[in-house]
Amino acid sequence: xxLARTGGNSRELAGTARTWQGSRLRVRQETxxxxxxxxxxxxxLAEVRAVVASGEAEQLRTVARLSIGEVARACxxxxxxxxxxxxxxxxxRGEAALLYGQLIDRLRKQVATxxxxxxxx
Numbered sequence: 446x447x448l449a450r451t452g453g454n455s456r457e458l459a460g461t462a463r464t465w466q467g468s469r470l471r472v473r474q475e476t477x478x479x480x481x482x483x484x485x486x487x488x489x490l491a492e493v494r495a496v497v498a499s500g501e502a503e504q505l506r507t508v509a510r511l512s513i514g515e516v517a518r519a520c521x522x523x524x525x526x527x528x529x530x531x532x533x534x535x536x537x538r539g540e541a542a543l544l545y546g547q548l549i550d551r552l553r554k555q556v557a558t559x560x561x562x563x564x565x566x
Contacts, residue, residue, distance in 0.1 A: 486543065493537050493546035502545070503531040505552040520544045 496502050506516055513531070517524040522541045529535035530545070537545050 489546055490537070490542055493542050493549065496546075496549055497530050497537055498533065500531075502549050505549060505556060506531075508556050509552050511552075516545070516548065519548055 506513075513527045514524040517527045520527065520541045521544065526535065526541070527545075530537050536542075
C-alpha cells in the first residue's frame with residue numbers, strides 16, 4: 446500500500462477502508478483519508494510524554510487513589526498499556542495519550558484543590 450499526498454491536511458491510502466484508532470494507522474471508510482495531526486496535538490503529546498517520564502503521572506494517580514485499571518478504562522487502553530507507560534517501557538501515543546493528558550490535567554486540579562489530609566496518630 447502506498448501513501449499518496451492528496452492536498453490539504455490529509456493523506457490518502459489507496460485500496461483500504463479503515464479508521465485511525467490509537468497509534469494504529471487505519472483509513473476512514475467514508476473519506477479514505479488519514480486524520481491529520483495538528484501542531485497543537487504534537488506539542489500536547491510531547492507534554493504528556495514528559496509528565497509520564499518524570500513520574501508525575503503515576504504520582505497523581507496514586508494520590509488520587511486510582512488503580513491502573515481505572516485509568517486504563519478512562520483512556521480506552523488495556524491496563525498493561527498504562528503500566529508500561531508508567532514504567533517507561535512504552536510511550537503514550539495517539540488518541541489514548543491525549544485522553545491520558547486530559548486525565549492528568551484533571552487530577553492536577555483535583556490534587557491542588559483537595560484539603561490537606563490530617564496525619565493519623
